[in-house]
Structure formats: structure tokens, C-alpha cells
Amino acid sequence: MDLPATAPCALVILPHVLREKVGNRASVRVYGHNVREIIAALDHEYPGLGFNLCYETGELRPYVNIFVDREDSRYHQGLDTPVRDGATIHILQSVAGG
Amino acid sequence: MSNSTTFAPGTVLVLVGTKRGLFLLSSRDRARWEVNATGLSGSRIFYATLDQRSGHRMFAADNGDFFGSFLRYSDDFGQTWYEPEQGIQFPEGGDLKLVNIWVVEPGRASEPGTLYAGVDPATLWVSNDNGVHWSLNESLANHPTRDRWGPGAGGLCLHTIVVDPTNAQRMWVGISSVGCMRTDDGGQSWVFLNKNVRASFQPDIYPEFGQCLHRMLQHPTQPDVLYQQNHCGIYKSVNAGDDWIDIQHNLPSEFGFPIAIDAHNPDTVFVIVENSARNNVSEQFNVYRTQDGGEQWQPLTEGLPAGPGVRLGVLRHGMCTDTLDPCGVYVGTNTGQVFASADRGDSWHLIADFLPSVYSVKAVMVE
Numbered sequence: 373m374d375l376p377a378t379a380p381c382a383l384v385i386l387p388h389v390l391r392e393k394v395g396n397r398a399s400v401r402v403y404g405h406n407v408r409e410i411i412a413a414l415d416h417e418y419p420g421l422g423f424n425l426c427y428e429t430g431e432l433r434p435y436v437n438i439f440v441d442r443e444d445s446r447y448h449q450g451l452d453t454p455v456r457d458g459a460t461i462h463i464l465q466s467v468a469g470g
Numbered sequence: 471m472s473n474s475t476t477f478a479p480g481t482v483l484v485l486v487g488t489k490r491g492l493f494l495l496s497s498r499d500r501a502r503w504e505v506n507a508t509g510l511s512g513s514r515i516f517y518a519t520l521d522q523r524s525g526h527r528m529f530a531a532d533n534g535d536f537f538g539s540f541l542r543y544s545d546d547f548g549q550t551w552y553e554p555e556q557g558i559q560f561p562e563g564g565d566l567k568l569v570n571i572w573v574v575e576p577g578r579a580s581e582p583g584t585l586y587a588g589v590d591p592a593t594l595w596v597s598n599d600n601g602v603h604w605s606l607n608e609s610l611a612n613h614p615t616r617d618r619w620g621p622g623a624g625g626l627c628l629h630t631i632v633v634d635p636t637n638a639q640r641m642w643v644g645i646s647s648v649g650c651m652r653t654d655d656g657g658q659s660w661v662f663l664n665k666n667v668r669a670s671f672q673p674d675i676y677p678e679f680g681q682c683l684h685r686m687l688q689h690p691t692q693p694d695v696l697y698q699q700n701h702c703g704i705y706k707s708v709n710a711g712d713d714w715i716d717i718q719h720n721l722p723s724e725f726g727f728p729i730a731i732d733a734h735n736p737d738t739v740f741v742i743v744e745n746s747a748r749n750n751v752s753e754q755f756n757v758y759r760t761q762d763g764g765e766q767w768q769p770l771t772e773g774l775p776a777g778p779g780v781r782l783g784v785l786r787h788g789m790c791t792d793t794l795d796p797c798g799v800y801v802g803t804n805t806g807q808v809f810a811s812a813d814r815g816d817s818w819h820l821i822a823d824f825l826p827s828v829y830s831v832k833a834v835m836v837e
Binding site for chain 2: 389390420423424425427428429430433435436465466468
């Protein structure tokens, strides 16, 4: 995946159910300017992970929440929420279901 | 409950897909049953089946609440599960997104390795390598009427696949709120087969399409004979679906979801009809049986619950038969019970309780 060398690097912390897809690690580092690019980078490094997070049509799955430095991206710019260098990104499943 | 990893040949296995996981009910004599957990413990399992054409590969339609739907497979009776290398997934950036996987069926004996899956949005998927790679049937996905297809209450789901074992070019699919479709050229084109089937919720109650087919099956020895349970009635076709005959007759309701057939007595068909609340019509929970191809129906009650508090619903994949003689019949309810009969429905026993809401039952004999 081609990103400028100046692309921000973020620490992405994954929910337990997805850690098997990244070699059973709790977190990984990837590069991207915004949430959309971070997801693309995750999918590039760990094929299939993008499908866990987004529909094929591109939107984030409804019960997947992505927090950038503890702020819910849904209340910022969604997938276009910018990511700073050194950011911490939490991917969490909603408290939902039944 | 146990976690067996193998089952001896001759074991009757009932794969029970539920709201929270896949369970296997096993028995050597259809009298004593064991409930087995699997490695799929938290997901919505809409449907599961065991393909024994080469080995014992189990498939499960795993519709996770959070991170997507996958048609997983297992080679150790459900303990370890794998995702396909190329799963059921629409092209990125397009107009379609996978909502749920509804059904998976092995192909013909003459095409080992081929399987078919139906999903929401209503499309047909095919694998030719035992479920490792899946591809979309383009002609159904791009049917010229597709922009006029509307969803049923459960979604725009392709929930029934009937593969004609006698004709490699022919198969049928059932789609909620669209109806029955057939291909006669191996999936290159599809036609609607809804003649004489009511769509009472529409201004024109006999449209070309838009009927809500709930479940459909094929006669095991007469390949042109089909039965369907519809939102608006129970029907039989004797000409491969070209037209349909109303066989509701003395049933107390036209509405129900599942339908099953006795493979050794193919004029014997089972249905479960419901009231508008989508549970048993009276205080007696019934399975209904015809033994004359739909001319008359009798209620089956022995061993099935009754009372003012009995409110059981059975979904479209919630009833099946096995291939033994006399045939076994299995019913899973939306309240977590599984009832079984080993004598063609004459008598019933509760073989599992306290399960999550049952979505599907599929009986196989381990080979």
C-alpha cells in the first residue's frame, strides 16, 4: 500500500474477537492520515480485517466503534476523522445485541 | 452436554443453528439423545449442514452481530472452524453489501466439491472447491426485475435452494417477497414460477413475482413435484413449478414457515401453520401431516405441549426429516426446544431444552 513516508503512525488496539487475525496480538501499528486509511492499512497488512470493520459498500458496520484518542469517530468526521502521528485508536464492538 | 469431536457411522446427528451458537444433537437409536456444544458458541447461526460427499465437512452460516457474516467450515464436527479464503463478499465499492447468510446446500452427488449458498441481499453463491472459494451467480444478481424486489420482514433473503439431482442444469431458489425462481441452464438465466400462488398483501394478488415463499422442497423420486409453504398458503406443483396447486384444504391457517417430507413415503409431508401472532393456532402445539400429497391434513399431537401458556413458533428452517425408515422428524422452536419423532410424527419427545432460540435443524446420518 502506497502512503507517503510522512503518514501518521497510529497504535490500533483491537477487540479480543479480532486478535486472532493479527497473530493474537492486542495491538498493531499502521500508517494513515484518517480512519479510512487506517482501516485500509489494516486490511492490507491483515487481509480480510477490513471486511470485519466495514461493509463492502464502504460504510462502517453499525456495531463497530472506532475511537481516535478516546474520541468516537462517529461524532467527528466518521471515516474521514484525521489521525495524528502517535495516536491511539481503539476498535470496540458496541454494547448491543441480545 | 458434551464436546464430542467425532461421531461413529450410523449416528443420527441433528445440527441445530440458534441465536447464540451451533449445537449438535446426537443419537445412536433416536431414543436417547446427547446435546453437544461446538466451537461456534456466540454467533447467530442461521443454518448448518454436513457435507459427506468427501469426508465430513460441516458448514455453518455464521452471522455475527458485530464483525460480519461468514460461511465457516469445520472438518472435526464443529470444534475448529475456518473462514473461506474467498468468502461470500460483494465487490468493494459497489451497491451491494452482505447482510446475512441464510442457507448452504451441498450440490449433487455428481459434482463433489460444489456447494450453493443463499444470502440477503437475495443472491446465489457457488463454491466448487468444498467451500474454500465462493463466487456470485451474476445472472441472478443482475436479474432485470431486481430493482422491483422488496424485502420481507426477515430481509430480502434467498433462503431456499433446491438442487435437482436428476438434471445438472436445473435448480430452484426461494426468495422472501419475490417467490420461486428456476434455472434450466445451469444458472445462466432465471425465470419466475409463481403462477396461482397468492400474494394477498398486494393489490394484484397473483403477480408475476412478489409472493412470499417461506420454504420449498422437492419430491425425492418425482423431480417435477415440488411443495412450498408460503406466507399465503401451502402449494404443490407437479410440473417443476410451472404452476402451483393450493393444498391448504383443512389446515386451520394458510400461514407457516417450515415444510418437510418423508423420503420413504413422499406423499407424506409435514407443515407447522401458525396464527397471526406467529405461534400455535390453538393452545395445542401441532405439527400437521398429510399422507396423500396434500388432500387431507391431520394434526399430530402426541407428546407435543398444550396449554394456555404454550406459545411456540418455528422458523422456516426449523423442521426437517432424516433419511431413516420410518423417518424421523425434528422441530426446533423459537423458545429453545427441539422435539423429535422417530415414527413419522405419530409420537414426539422433547430431546433438547433451554437452547437459545432455534433458527434451523438439519438431520444427517453420519457415514
